Amino acid sequence: MNQHVNLPPGLQFPEDIVFTGYAAPVRIEGEVHDLEVIGRIPPELEGIYIRNSADHAYPPLHGKDIFLNGDGMVHSVRMQNGHADLTMRYVRTRKFELERKARRALFGAYRNPFTDSPEVEGEDNNTANTSVLWHHGKLYALKESGRPYEIDPNDLTTRGQSDFGGQLTSRTFTAHPKIDPENGDCVAFAYNCEGVASDEIEVYVIDKEGQFKSTERFKAPYCSMVHDFMVSRNFIAFVICPMVCDWERVKRGEAYWHWDSHKLTHIAVIPRDQGVKAIRWYTAPRAVMQTHTFNAWDDGSRLVLDHFVTASGWLSQFPDIHDPHAHEMPPFGERWVVDLASAGSEVKIERFINHIGEMPVVDNRFSMRRTRHFWFGTNHPESWPMLPPGPKGPPFTCLGHFDEQTGKIELFYAGPDSSPEEPCFVPRSPDAEEGDGFLMTMVGRRAENRTDLVILDARNLAKGPLAVIKFPCRVHEGFHGIWVPGNALGSDRGF
Structure with missing residues (x-):
């Protein structure tokens, strides 16, 4: 006898900029062995390139969502003897597992528990989708609104959420930890430490064996999105920008973050040998948003902060509290100089890279001291303009290399309808001079609806790709x- 069964509605993503075209969810897990290689993978490249992404596993609970709220999907390209193998897998967060079991979205707006389905009340909404960390022999997927998830570096399977053996006291952990190239320490932090809006920031120093050497908290002037920070040989610096959170607005179902240009931008400077008891506060001359950082260095009387900043918040994701029609402004490379010998709180600012850009990197072997070479995503304002805006803003068409010694900027153009992502620097050898190595970048081939991994000579971008891994x-x-x-x-893991 046939029975009538009430089937659930089909899986359908909304017709929205976040879920259509090149930005549409991919949702594919699996492996591809022996990728096609155009050119030759340099023999020095024996290892794994690993990156994180936000790939919605299910249509959003409330019809629309922001790009940042996708589920963590990690991709790795293992290179060995000129061959390249691709692995792609979701991070099995608590959120992902609950929604996979229900076969639908259960969690609502970005970091807003008041918009979740009742059946997941009190559950962790961490998506683990922003970056990855390799430290003390372990690989972690990171999202600043939750704790790290340990994943297997070989097959990207999830080993579970980590509190570093009970040492992590905060419910959150940065997506931008810094590794000290001299002793292997991981300097990290957490903000919104209890998982709700607050002005507290917790700072950690983790040794190369994974043991916490210190844990300290301090209060910021207000609750701010603290996405990145900077560490020099002797100081830790936090830029507190007016991307603010008001928990009452969150309760009303509004966006977690709002840009408030009426607030000041502050800089916290913490001596590494003394900790937060010796914290000093400085004030920027205007309200700006720090996007991502290159590096910090100090020379005794000055602390120098090299980073990208914008005159607006990240308005492609979050609204302006005063002007709902405000447009996101492009970031520029700025150098902020703090006079450590002065009793004042002023900060000197100069534009040291007169080119729009984002996703900055340096040769990390030389971080925490003055560097010469800087790489970043950018475009050529005349010859190669940016592509039409997507769900995370206008995509770049180029990578840039700025040599501070010569003052020159060199560009790699990815091609028509092609958008390079954050570059990754790999030294040619452990003892190579600064900047001598390779630059890797994922490149979106938008017209072909396909992706490449491109390998470049880091100090000769204009030469074009050494290899294109298709x-x-x-x-x-x-x-x-x-x-x-x-x-x-280790050699027991395939190398």
Whole structure:
């Protein structure tokens, strides 16, 4: 006898900029062995390139969503003997597992528990979708609104959420930790430490074995999005920008963050040898949003902060509290100089890279001291303009290399309808001079709905690709990635 069954509605993503075209969810997990290679992968590249992305597994609970709220999808390209293998897998967060079991979205707006379905009340909404960390022999997927998730570096399976053996006291952890190249310490932090809006920031120092050397908290002037920070040899610096959160607005179902240009931008400077008890506060001359950082260095009397900043908040994701029609402004590379010998709180600002840009990197072997070479995503304002805006703003068409010693900017143009993502620097050898190595970037081939991994000579971008590793399909646009050398993984793991 046939029975009538009430079937659930079909899976359908909204016709929205976040879920259509090149930005559409990909949702593919699996492996592709022996990717097609145009050119030759340099023999020095034996290891794994790993990056994170936000790839919605299910249509949003409330019809629309922002790009940042996708589920963590990690992609790795293992390179060995000139061959390249691709692995792609979702991070099995608590959120992902609950929604996979229900076969639908259960969590609502970005970091807003008041918009979740009742059946997941009190559950963790961490998506683990922003970046990855390799430290003390372990790989972690990171999202600043939750704790790290440990994943297997070989097959990207999830090992579980981590509190570093009970050492992590905060419910959150930064997506931008810094590794000290001299002793291997990981300097990290957490904001909104209890998982709700607050003005507290917690600072950690983790040794190369994974043991916490220190944990300290301090209060910021207001609750701010603290996405990145900077560490020099002797100081830690936080830029507190007026991307603010008001928990009462969150309760009303409004966006978690709002841009408030009426507030000041502050800088916290913490001596590494004394900690937060010796914190000093400085004030920027105007309200700005720090996007991402290059590096910090100090010379005794000055602390120098090199980063990208914008005159607006991240308005493609979050609204302006005073002007709902405000447009997002492009970031520029700025150098902020703090006079440590002065009793005042002023900060000197100069534009040291007169070119729009984002996703900055340096040769991390030389970080925390003055560097010469800087790489970033950008475009050529005349010859190669940016592509039409997508769900995370206008995509770039180029990568840039700025040599501060010569003052020159060199560009790599990815091609028509092509958008490079954050570059990743890999030294040619452990003892190579600064900047001598390779630059990797995922490149979205938008007209072909496909993705490549491009390898460049880091100090000769204009020469073009040394190798193009072609993916047979599109993978979702990502945020941040790292290189893990094969010798760090060990010979028993395939190297």
